[in-house]
Amino acid sequence: MTYQTTRVKLSYDLQKSVPTSAEEYIDYEKFKSVFGDEGNMMLVAVKSDQFWDFNFFSDWVKLNNDVRNIKNVTNVLSPSSSVNLVKNSGLERFDMVNIFDPPPKNQQELDSLKQVFMRLPFYEYRLYQPDSSVYLMLISLDRDVLSSIRRITVVDEILQQTTQFEKKYNLELHYSGLPYIRYFQLTTISAEIKMFLILAVIVTILVLFILFRSWIAVVFPLLIIGSGVVISMGLMSLMGYKVSLLTGLIPSLLIVIGIPNSVYMLNKYHVDFKRHGNKIKALTSIIERIGYATFFTNLTTAIGFGVFTFTGVEMLKEFGIITFISISATYLISLIGLPVIFSYLPKPKERDTNHLDDKIFRYIIDKLITWTMHNRRAIFISATVIVIASIIGLFKIKAEGFFLQDVSEKSKVYKDLVFYENNFNGIIPLEIMVAKKQIHETIYDTIISEKIPLSEEDSIITYDTLIVNRRESSGISITSISTLEKLNALQDTLASYPQFSHSLSIIDAMKFARQAYYNGSPRFYELPTQSNLTSNDSRAAAFLKNSQQKSLSENRFIDPTGSITRITVQMEDIGSDSMPELIAELRPKIDSIFNPEAYDVSLTGTGIVSLAGYNYLIKSLIGSVVLALILIAIIMGLQFRSGKVLVLTLLPNLIPLMFTAAIMGYFNIELKPSTVLIFSVAFGIAVDFSIHFMAKYRIELVRHSFNVKETVLVALRETGVSMLYTYIILFFGFIIFAFSEFEGTKNLGILTSITLTIALLTNLLLLPSIIMYFDKNLEATHRKKYQKGKGNYADLINENNKESKN
Structure with a gap:
């Protein structure tokens, strides 16, 4: 057993408090099987009015790069490493360009690049809070290390870098995200x-x-x-058990x-x-x-x-x-x-039994x-x-x-959680997974090529871009214009709740691409509807399809079959009483957007499961x-x-x-x-x-x-x-x-x-x-039993009588 104690390991996973037969557990496991574990993001936030000062920003760039070079850190995204989509008309695609690469050499260059960054709505409320000068660094960790001791070392190395930054500028950085909380x-x-x-x-x-x-x-x-x-x-x-918060108390x-x-x-x-x-x-x-x-x-x-x-x-x-x-x-x-x-030890000495006559204890007993x-x-x-x-x-x-x-509530991890709730409406992951059922329904679909012949069922609605009313050919495609509009409507619904942060889905990537196609104009950061869809929007979709960024976004937000997508949102720690009420309020609104007969929509994530x-x-x-x-x-x-x-x-x-x-x-x-x-x-x-x-x-x-x-x-x-x-x-x-x-x-x-x-x-x-x-009732009862030599204590009586004689 002594040898086995050396093999006891600490549990690095979140403790499963939900039975495997529970609906919440099944939904979460299904989500992870499609999109992987969502809990690999560590957040670092800084609140400073001097963020865009040249020296401060340059050190932030260095911090960004130093963190990214840490082993098992897969990506770092912050304002200093943000990217822009630039239209490449020659290759009919979008190129991903780092806004601040190469780094600005002076304040003037920084101010110019800052304007480019600020014209991208995609990052607003995701990488920065415009109302309070709070800026985020999102650090993605290799999922393979989350279940090993390496996760502690990785976070330690990150904190070593951020602590140096804190000391230099005499400010406090705020940390959160599941890897940090688990750390x-x-x-x-x-x-x-x-x-x-x-x-x-x-x-x-x-x-x-x-x-x-x-x-x-x-x-x-x-x-x-x-x-x-x-x-x-x-x-x-x-x-095969591991040490957790509970089992750690056993010794x-x-x-x-x-x-x-x-x-x-x-x-x-x-x-x-x-x-x-x-x-x-x-x-x-x-x-x-x-x-x-x-x-x-x-x-x-x-x-x-x-x-x-x-x-x-x-x-x-x-x-x-x-x-x-x-x-x-x-x-x-x-x-x-x-x-x-004690049988091998000497007889107790008088001083060994003196405690029996301790005056304090005897006084208390008396x-x-x-x-x-x-x-x-x-x-x-x-x-x-x-x-x-x-x-x-x-x-x-x-x-x-x-x-x-x-x-x-006095701990830093709790205070930092409150900080994120006040500035970004929380950090607890909530995932909405939308799966399209394989049924035939009449929908609006977009045909990019005008050379596609019309069938007898098609009816022309507009001549700007050819749009027809036709049975969906894919059967389960999640990227039809009607489904995308539904996703956009659901995101708008989520935005009306103060408990949620700004959500993220394939829609946001499409909005970003549309803005890029229109040369970065912020007013084009939106999803076109069927009524205002233009040929330029169709070409923007083609550009996105030809871009590496398209495959990247689909890998994260759409499953390989093209039938399942997700909306990611963070939320406040509202508690177990409010969560069911919130879900109950959301469900009818979701069903009004996504017909339950055509779509399976499940709400899951660490917050719901927890x-x-x-x-x-x-x-x-x-x-x-x-x-x-x-x-x-x-x-x-x-x-x-x-x-x-x-x-x-x-x-x-x-x-x-x-x-x-x-x-x-x-x-x-x-x-x-x-x-x-x-x-x-x-x-x-x-x-x-x-x-x-x-x-x-x-x-x-x-x-x-x-x-x-x-x-x-x-x-x-x-x-x-x-x-x-x-x-x-x-x-x-x-x-x-x-x-x-x-x-x-x-x-x-x-x-x-x-x-x-x-x-x-x-x-x-x-x-x-x-x-x-x-005493009278008990004494009478006992006397009656014992005097007859019956009851449960007859043997005990005889034993005590013998002992008394001895």
Whole structure:
């Protein structure tokens, strides 16, 4: 397993949060099979009034060239590398000419070339924002490196060049695009995995040493947990899983979750050894007594994670499988390894067991006992108030996801996204794929050559260019004039929405070509309609057909069969609530332009898939939480064999979940996959307190002749300290995640710590109070069962009687 940990790889792909059977996933895969992955563009923007100053522009040209020379950068497009189409009448084609090549030698030349650039509407709002002096550099990366570690190196090399430019002019460049966003996520995940692992180890060492005041009680539990971490990473490698934002948390989580096993076992070992001084007997009792309780506590914790296996979402399944197996393996290693190791070590000295008499913890336990014995009414009233307030808070929870939902609003990547939204209406890709069905319909078509003979079906509409009303000969061609007009109409519709940037399609290439044919006059940057089509427009189409640029544009915007085209647009991060509403509003307008009987129009892209994935995740996770609650309740029911005890035990563990949900509602913390995770994970951990308390309570109930009050006191005194120890480790173990750059991870740490705090209080105050409130009924029931020698604890009674004699 140790060797396998060296083969674990980081996941460089966007996590698939949508089931493969989902319509959104199918549409996106179909789009990629036709046009490839659209997420290979990195954006760099500069806002400066001196952009067109000669020195500044010259350095921008140099930056452009330096970036283009980086390996795996396939193309760079910015104002300084923009091209113009120039009519070549001799060859009847358009030539692509770089506007600023050769570079201008002085300000006068630059001003002259600037005028040429500014007369090209094609670049307006695509390479620059005329209203705010913002200029873009679009950097295309080789798609083959997007799924490898090379993508990090490429972006690093780009940032090295841009950082020098920033320093020279003392300004800030703004970065975005999927390669940059993924770069930020990957580098942050990689750094945080190391940081959290180190912090988890440091916190564990400090807490264990402070609690037990012995290096033996620190080193060996850490070695045992370390083996569990190695198993988890080795499993990831063996099963072909890669490290993601979620699975990257597993090593730290295992340290935090696995250590309580050692705490309970060491505490039990020290308590029993202090009682009778027999080391082997004390170690044996770990397996006999604590082993039973820790089996159920680890099972409930493992289930809290394992239920994610049934979500149908790949990244959650991987997380659920690895954590379930790893927690189970860590438990077995602890149960076997700890007694074996300590059996070879010397007997505990007096100073090793002094922690059992720690004044601070004893004071806390005594206070809790006092409140439980004398302030039950106040405890019940407080619990009722919390429940009522929590129910109110539950109705305030909002469930909405965003493309950058886990990224802190204080981070540069988020601030830059807002910058692009303010200046270019966003950067999240939305693709509209239009496929023409193979049917026969009567359409308007253009015949370039006047020598084509007319058939009996043709009717002449205009004599400027011969246009006939004829059945389409190609059957599925997407470039007929009627289809092009529809594409243009759809782009005009998109332009009316402030959520969208300026769209791009084959239409824009045709408009550019038409402007070039008319010697660069901006007023000809438009698509001619059937009513105003001229012979010059037909010749412009012929020029484009003869140009290399025509094939280039078709490769990007039209599939090889000529039956499918695309409209590319970027959009704002409007959220999972607004996205379906926007699509629902667009769909009727699209259908009014493209007859569904003649065209298949699908909306896809990273934005749609990502936000659809959020909805799938939320539904899956809520189902997982419910499943976890049911399974854990069943397990506790099998353990306690009493419906009443089960209900009384579950109540103190449901209140913390309600309290945490209320905090989310009151503080506007949205329901996200990362926050939904908290409920099943925290519940699985929180019930451990109840299981340990109730296990001790059941044993001591027999020993104390079913005196509930006295039994509760004994159970609190012995398990209370272990529960406090465990809570401290868990609290500080989870709170380290609050230092994450990702809001989701941060919320996971803070809210889980809060949940565990409330769970500790409810299990140390509310649970004993509930038991004592129902003491008469419980005592009578137990007395009746045990006096007859029947029920589930007959063997336990006999064992306890023998132990008492010994």
